[in-house]
Amino acid sequence: MKFVIAPDSFKGSLTAKEAAENIRAGLARVYPDADYELVPMADGGEGTVQSLVDATSGELITETVTGPLGQSVQAAYGMLGDGKTAAIEMSAASGIGFVTKKTRNPLVTTTYGTGELMIKALDHGAKKIILGIGGSATNDGGAGMAQAIGVSLKDATGHELGYGGGALGDLATIDISGLDPRLNTTEILIASDVTNPLVGDTGASAVFGPQKGATRAMVKQLDQNLTHYAAVIKATLGKDLANFPGAGAAGGLGAGLLAFTQAKMERGIEIVIAYTNLQERALNADYVFTGEGGIDYQTQYGKTPFGVAKATKQVAPKAPVIVVAGNIGKGVDSLYQEDAIDAIFATPDGAKTLDRAIADSNHDISELAENIARLIKASH
The missing domain is CATH 3.40.50.10350 (Glycerate kinase; domain 1)
Known part of the structure; x- marks a missing residue:
């Protein structure tokens, strides 16, 4: 039996x-x-890293990275048993659990720490990254993540943008020359079942912004900023992500990953089935x-x-x-x-x-x- x-x-x-x-x-x-x-x-949500580590006899590695409010936090990612695949949950660094009802504010929360975890994984020898992107505290379009992996996002005066979705309205230029070159050959699988576009009535800000603390006025501002962000990405990189299915996942982190890395989206459960x-x-x-x-x-x-x-x-x-x-x-x-x-x-x-x-x-x-x-x- x-x-x-x-x-x-x-x-x-x-x-x-x-x-x-x-x-x-x-x-x-x-x-x-x-x-x-x-x-x-697991299905790509909470517990995916632990399940993949357990199923492949891998290991958890804890690092100090930047939390969603700019604070230092401890975040773990997994190296799977093959020694070359890393599993990361964005919530470990940029998740809703790091903010309270009083401190949550998608105008300022950042995905910078998620980008730092990606770099830490590459430093540890990862050639592939499985990235689960549920449970975010952010609505920055993955801009913080992008900056952490070497992308420069500047305003019209030449200053680097600050953290959060509120800063994206000032975006003037995108420079990817400083992007960590290892990411050009790193396969990134985005584990997400969210199909929402980046902007609009079913986009990241309108659907998920309120649960992250966005008021009606903030939702409008965030959506306008992400629309502008998408336009600059399209003009600079030729990638049209405003209405791309799944680009709105995790406050637009899906869009940031698709714009600046060799990432593709897959259903979380299908990724786990394959890797186990x-x-x-x-x-x-x-x-x-x-x-x-x-x-x-x-x-x-x-x-x-x-x-x-x-x-x-x-x-x-x-x-x-x-x-x-x-x-x-x-x-x-x-x-x-x-x-x-x-x-x-x-x-x-x-x-x-x-x-x-x-x-x-x-x-x-x-x-x-x-x-x-x-x-x-x-x-x-």
């Missing part, structure tokens, strides 16, 4: 690796002699277990359980895919219509507080896996 165990993290309680180990522990109480293939997963060799490891599987903290109808739009199900069905079509979740939300019946996920189970919640449920997560997931294994055994 071969079990493939490929969950995402259970946000706030377990990493993907810990979730996988707990599922295995439960299954092993019923099938102690089975083969277990543990593949920690999930399909190869799922060959000859009898059962596939996946999961995450919460599952609902949105799971079919780029989330880990659905991606795992679709990928493993291609190589092990007869292996049932079983989802383990902390809670089940609305519309999960739609997930069964795609012939990918076969069954969904939630851990017992009872009359627990959220804190209690988190504290019990190791036990509850393991117990649930054991009960599913007993059902499997009884059906054989």
Whole structure:
């Protein structure tokens, strides 16, 4: 009997690796002699670096970089087991977690630290970079990132622009002659499922600006500034990014990466599936277990359980895919219509507080896996 165990993290309680180990522990109480293939997963959002490091026996490296408000912060990135691929989450350096309700201000927050992490990774020998760009505190179009990797952004008086989306309205010239030359040959994969353009009613400022502290007036200013920024990029580099799908991700960081590096966008889950060799490891599987903290109808739009199900069905079509979740939300019946996920189970919640449920997560997931294994055994 071969079990493939490929969950995402259970946000706030377990990493993907810990979730996988707990599922295995439960299954092993019923099938102690089975083969277990543990593949920690992620979808490009929070936890992607940890999952890729765990799945490839890589390492985490912590650096001091510039936070979104210009402060020094500690940020970790991963070097994968191949020794040449770095995994970075922009939120580790430029994320919303570094600002408070009082200090958040997309007119001044910067992606400079994300660019610094990219350079640190190159210094460590990275030839490829996987960059997850969710959870940003920024709306600067990736301008700070660009400056950190050697791009000069100057105003009409010849002064370098300051931090934040508020400064982009003064942009007069772009000079890429100082760009770190290693980036010309570095493959960068942007892990993002966001398809918003850079500007307009569905752009970075209008859709995501308010959650980063932007008032209605600020949203208007930020959108105008990003429109100007896109126009200067087009005039200087010949790249038309204003309406490019995904350019608005992470406050326009998508646009900055596409403008100044050899980057391309891919769905986060597809990147993780490729780099963890999930399909190869799922060959000859009898059962596939996946999961995450919460599952609902949105799971079919780029989330880990659905991606795992679709990928493993291609190589092990007869292996049932079983989802383990902390809670089940609305519309999960739609997930069964795609012939990918076969069954969904939630851990017992009872009359627990959220804190209690988190504290019990190791036990509850393991117990649930054991009960599913007993059902499997009884059906054989």
